[in-house]
Amino acid sequence: MPAVPSICLYCAKPIKSGRSDKKFCDSGCKDAYYNAIKTGEHKEIKKIDSILKRNRRILKKVYSERKPEKLINREVLVKAGFEFGFHTHLVVTKFKANEFIFCYDYGYREIEKDKYKVIKSFK
Numbered sequence: 846m847p848a849v850p851s852i853c854l855y856c857a858k859p860i861k862s863g864r865s866d867k868k869f870c871d872s873g874c875k876d877a878y879y880n881a882i883k884t885g886e887h888k889e890i891k892k893i894d895s896i897l898k899r900n901r902r903i904l905k906k907v908y909s910e911r912k913p914e915k916l917i918n919r920e921v922l923v924k925a926g927f928e929f930g931f932h933t934h935l936v937v938t939k940f941k942a943n944e945f946i947f948c949y950d951y952g953y954r955e956i957e958k959d960k961y962k963v964i965k966s967f968k
């Protein structure tokens with residue numbers, strides 16, 4: 846079978862020399878290729894990070910240490926820009942096995958329809 850010339854993954858030029866499994870013309874193309882992937886990945890991660898941080902900021906704002914049982918309406922959270930699809934982890938309380946959804950150190954749980962209890966992380 847005749848060897849099909851490989852094409853550089855970065856600049857898309859045919860690779861002239863080297864083994865047939867070479868993916869790049871040289872280390873310059875290789876570095877540029879992986880840097881481009883990293884930059885794209887960072888963009889995606891940064892986007893999600895900023896949503897998570899905004900969620901945390903909103904929870905922190907509505908959380909009241911003096912009235913920890915106060916329920917927050919869904920509308921208040923949504924209007925502030927809260928995105929319910931994004932959270933960092935779940936915590937199940939030992940006491941009642943209630944599941945809280947966390948954004949970093951602040952968590953929430955739906956107590957009644959569209960009403961949420963907001964808590965600060967417990968250790």
Ligand SMILES: [Zn+2]
Nearest residue numbers: 853856870874
């Ligand atoms: Zn190249």
